[in-house]
Amino acid sequence: MSPLSNLTEDEKMLQDAARDFAESVIRPKVREMDEKAKLDPDLVQQFFEMGLMGVEIPEAYGGGGGSFFMSIVAIEQISRVDASAGVFMDVQNTLVNNAFLNFGSERIKERYLPQLATEKVGAYCLSEAGSGSDAFALKTTATEEGDYYVLNGSKMWITNANEADIFLVFANINPDAGYKGITAFVVERDFEGFSVSKKENKLGIRASSTCEILLEDCKVPKENILGEVGKGYKVAMETLNEGRIGIGAQMVGVAQGALDATLEYTQEREQFGQTISDFQGVRFQLAKMATDIETARLLVYNAARLKENGKDFLKEAAMAKYHSSEVAENVTSQAIDLFGGYGYVKEYPVEKYYRDAKIGKIYEGTSNMQLNTISKLLLK
Numbered sequence: 620m621s622p623l624s625n626l627t628e629d630e631k632m633l634q635d636a637a638r639d640f641a642e643s644v645i646r647p648k649v650r651e652m653d654e655k656a657k658l659d660p661d662l663v664q665q666f667f668e669m670g671l672m673g674v675e676i677p678e679a680y681g682g683g684g685g686s687f688f689m690s691i692v693a694i695e696q697i698s699r700v701d702a703s704a705g706v707f708m709d710v711q712n713t714l715v716n717n718a719f720l721n722f723g724s725e726r727i728k729e730r731y732l733p734q735l736a737t738e739k740v741g742a743y744c745l746s747e748a749g750s751g752s753d754a755f756a757l758k759t760t761a762t763e764e765g766d767y768y769v770l771n772g773s774k775m776w777i778t779n780a781n782e783a784d785i786f787l788v789f790a791n792i793n794p795d796a797g798y799k800g801i802t803a804f805v806v807e808r809d810f811e812g813f814s815v816s817k818k819e820n821k822l823g824i825r826a827s828s829t830c831e832i833l834l835e836d837c838k839v840p841k842e843n844i845l846g847e848v849g850k851g852y853k854v855a856m857e858t859l860n861e862g863r864i865g866i867g868a869q870m871v872g873v874a875q876g877a878l879d880a881t882l883e884y885t886q887e888r889e890q891f892g893q894t895i896s897d898f899q900g901v902r903f904q905l906a907k908m909a910t911d912i913e914t915a916r917l918l919v920y921n922a923a924r925l926k927e928n929g930k931d932f933l934k935e936a937a938m939a940k941y942h943s944s945e946v947a948e949n950v951t952s953q954a955i956d957l958f959g960g961y962g963y964v965k966e967y968p969v970e971k972y973y974r975d976a977k978i979g980k981i982y983e984g985t986s987n988m989q990l991n992t993i994s995k996l997l998l999k
C-alpha cells in the first residue's frame with residue numbers, strides 16, 4: 620500500500636502545473652481581486668486554457684480525462700494562493716461537471732460537457748433564502764407545460780453566478796410529494812425568465828461571485844432534466860457528498876498558504892536581536908500548525924482515494940470537511956498572531972487567509988451538518 624500523499628505521475632503533474640499557475644498568474648492579482656470583489660475575467664479564460672475547468676471530463680468531450688483526486692490536488696494548490704480562485708474551479712469540477720457526468724443523459728453530456736471543459740462556467744443552484752441546511756425544503760417550483768417545464772422561484776448564495784452560463788437548478792415538480800418532487804434542471808443563462816440578481820458583499824472569498832438567481836416563468840425544455848424526474852434530491856445529495864471533499868481541499872490550501880507566509884515572515888522579522896523563528900515558543904507554534912494541516916490533508920486525500928476506489932466515503936468526506944475547516948480557521952488565526960500588528964493589515968497576506976477560511980464551516984453543509992452525518996454513521 621502506498622502512502623496517502625504519494626502521488627501518481629499524472630497527479631503530480633497537475634499539482635505542479637496548478638501550483639505554478641497559482642504562483643505566477645494568480646498571486647499578482649490576488650489583492651486587487653479581493654479589493655474589487657471580482658475575479659479577473661482574463662483569469663477565467665486562463666483556467667480553461669490550463670485544463671483546470673474540466674479535469675475529470677473525458678477527452679472525448681474535450682476534457683482532461685483525469686481523475687477526481689487530480690481535481691482535489693489542483694483545488695488545494697490554487698486555494699493555497701487564493702481561495703476564491705480555488706472555489707471557482709472547485710464548483711465547476713466537483714459539483715457541476717460531476718453531476719453532469721454521473722447523471723446526464725447522452726444528449727446532455729454531448730451538448731454541455733464540451734462547453735464546460737473549454738469555455739463555459741457552471742453554477743450549482745440548490746440553496747434558497749428559506750432553505751439552507753434543510754435544502755430539500757426548497758420552494759422553487761417546476762410546472763409541466765407541453766415540451767417544457769416552467770420554473771418559478773429564487774435561489775440564493777450561488778457561487779460563480781456572475782461568470783456562469785450553465786446553471787444546475789433544483790426545483791420541485793410536486794411540492795405535495797416533499798423531497799420526492801425535487802428535480803434537477805439544466806438552465807442556460809439566456810433562457811427566457813432566468814436572471815442573475817443581487818451580488819453579496821462578503822467577509823471572505825470576496826472575488827468569488829455569490830448571487831441571487833431569479834426564475835420568473837423560466838422555460839426549460841424537458842430534455843434538460845438532469846437525472847430522473849423526482850430524483851433531483853439524489854443528484855443533489857450525491858454530488859454534495861463528493862463536493863465537500865473539494866471544500867476540504869480548499870481549506871487545506873488556505874491553511875497551507877497562511878503557514879507558508881508565516882514561515883517566511885518569522886524567519887525575517889527580528890525582535891530582541893534575533894529572528895522571531897529562533898524563539899522556541901514561535902517554533903512550537905509553527906510545528907503545531909504544520910501538524911494540524913497534515914492531519915487535515917490526510918483526511919481529505921483519504922476521502923478522495925476512497926471515493927475514487929468505489930469505497931464508502933461518506934463519513935470520511937464529512938470528517939475531512941469538518942476538520943479541515945476547523946484547522947483552516949485556527950491556523951489562519953495563529954498566522955495573524957505570529958505576524959503581530961502586521962498580520963492585522965491588508966499590506967500582508969494573512970488577514971485575507973483568515974477571512975477566507977471562515978466559509979469552510981458554512982457552505983456545502985455547515986459544520987453542524989457534517990457532525991450530524993458523522994454521528995448518524997457512527998450510531999447506526
Ligand SMILES: Cc1cc2nc3c(=O)[nH]c(=O)nc-3n(C[C@H](O)[C@H](O)[C@H](O)COP(=O)(O)OP(=O)(O)OC[C@H]3O[C@@H](n4cnc5c(N)ncnc54)[C@H](O)[C@@H]3O)c2cc1C
Pocket residue numbers: 710743744745746748749750751752753775776777778779821824829978981982983984985986987988991
Ligand atoms: C459564500 C457562499 C457561497 C455559497 N455557494 C452556494 C452555491 O453555489 N450553491 C448553493 O446551492 N448554495 C450555496 N451556498 C449556501 C450554503 O450552502 C448555505 O449557506 C449553507 O448550507 C447553510 O445554510 P443557511 O445559510 O440557510 O444556514 P441555516 O441552515 O439557517 O443554519 C444556521 C445555523 O443553524 C445550524 N443548524 C441548522 N440545522 C441544524 C441541525 N439540524 N442541527 C444542528 N444545527 C443546525 C447550522 O449549522 C448553522 O450554524 C453558499 C453560501 C455562501 C455563504
